[in-house]
Amino acid sequence: MGQFRLLRLGEQLRKEISSMLMKHEIKDPRVNEFLSINKVEVSGDLAFAKVYVSSFLDDASVERGVQGLQSAAGFIQSTIARKVSIYRFPKFTFVADYSMKEGYKMVQKLNELEKETLEWEKNNPQTQENDLDN
Secondary structure (H helix, E strand, O other): OOHHHHHHHHHHHHHHHHHHHHOOOOOOOOOOOOOEEEEEEEOOOOOEEEEEEEOOOOHHHHHHHHHHHHHOHHHHHHHHHHHOOOOOOOEEEEEEOOHHHHHHHHHHHHHHHHHHHHHHHHHOHHHHHHHHHO
């Protein structure tokens, strides 16, 4: 299957799983609507799909949610397989993805650094004048 078609299939699977989460179709108590499906990578032979799950909840809640999704993987696969017609439906593997939370923390650190730099420049105007002279 072509790379573009794999990307499209991955996006379609991501939307379907997200929709199931929002509609509370997955009854496992570890799974909640605060989980977010970031990306689905489908293998070239359609045998496997890696589903990246994240949330702004604490790491333990994300891990429990991933375990719940992995337990419900068969149900999720069969439900989506009825909607999506492909010759081979991939087996899902759910993985915790902390990149969204790490990116948010990085933006916060950059904002703090910018604030500190502005305060330092405000308190040290003579240094700015020396920099402009050079």
